[in-house]
Amino acid sequence: MPALDYPKQTILITGASSGIGANFARALAARGAQLVLVARRLDRLEALAEELRRAHGVPVTAITQDLRAASVGAELSAAVTAAGLRVTGVINNAGFGTFGDFVDEDLERLGHEIAVDISAPVQISSAFLPDMVQAGEGFLINVASMAAYTPTPRMAVYGAAKAFVLSFTESLWAETRASGVTVFALSPGATSTEFNAVVGTDDATAGARMRTPDEVVATALAHLDRRNPGPSVIDGPANRIGANMGRVLSRRRTAAMMHRLTDPARRR
Template identity: 60%
Template sequence: MTAVDYRGQTTLITGASAGLGAEFARQLAARGSDLVLVARRQERLEALAAELRAHHRVQVHVLPMDLTTGHPGQALAEQLERLGLHVTSVINNAGFASFGPFHQTDPVRLRQEIAVDVTAVADISRAFIEQLRTAGRGVLVNVASMAAYQPNPRMALYGATKAFVLSLTEALWEESRGTGLRVLALSPGATRNRVLRSRGDRSGCRGNEAGLAGRRGPHRVGRAGPQEPAAQRHRGKCEPGDGFPRPPHGHPAASHQGHRPPHRREGMTLGGDAAMLGGGAVGIG
């Protein structure tokens, strides 16, 4: 499978103001892709955009948006049309989690979680997938989670939303075979980000605070391209205080047979070498 050439591409990234989204932006800018950064916090987006323009001399456009309202896919498509921008790759990274018993969680919070983690992913994917398929040289990456692979008590809705993202992405991968578009599901484990801390929760995932360095072996390394499945389902176990599942001991590290994966903590390789994303790893080259 040949590596993706990001030079001359324009990549839209949601949840780009921090965490995995900001790291995706840095890695893709280093590979020559122009960027469209989407998140609620305009000041963080502007600061990141200035950094990337200075270091990599790429075009970076900032589109502040709350993905819990309206029709985000249509709204983004209309804004990009007004700007004269044609997106060739999309990374649906935005998301957040609620921690605690489902019956005690604020219903408004649950609706917002569904809006960002499910509705926005589907809506944005639908709004752009036809032009991505037509371009035939980019990627559609939907960020799922290790939580997608089993029920997650005290993070019940989050696990369910990520199972949706995984299933949708696997189906879109099959539908897009032969078009040149690479459709991938990224399933990271606990990383240093704002998924839980956006609400001030600190008890939901200690891995969120401690990271994964030196604590785990490789969990979810795989390749996905025109001839390989986007992800393989497996069952795992949860550790107290973690909130994220992990495969049982001995689970194969790579879904792409015939390739021995390089050592990584966890993640999914998106066609090349590794880029450190919080506590996990992902290659996007």
């Protein structure tokens, strides 16, 4: 793949109001890309948009969107078209998790988690990927997680959702690899974001060493800039080792080990 000419790109980022999404926006604006920032918190989006315009002189459009919406892909596509834009790159970054035994979880909140973590990436990919394939250029990055590589007791729905994103994206990589479009999944591990605050407990990351959003974004953009990027990339050497260990151990041992690691009593 030829190197991206970033000033000619219009890149849509979901979950752009904080954390990894905001850092993607800052890094891409520094490279000269035009941005479409998507999240529910319009005040944060507009503040970030103004920061990026002032710092880098790039066009930035802020779109407030509830990613739980049943027609989120069509709604975002319509908003982008109404703004007179053509998206050439998509980063499906938005997502959230829940923590606790499945039998104790609130089903409505789990439904929202499934909508944001699974349905939204599928719908948004469907809304924008066909145009990229037809044009023979562009990229799609779907943010998965280290949780995609092992069973995740106490985060059963989140882990399953991210396993879906990983498998879905790697399949799209194979389907589109001759099209000129770059597709891959990005899997961060524990990262210093608002993730635990939204979940409601630091037990969600089991005391793991935190990577920074800057490190995660650097990993993703280095992979994007490769001549022949693979279908997925894991952020951080320790996380890559952990993913390989999960392939060596039996599913039984892995599930039992993760159940111990995520036990709140273990950290106290």
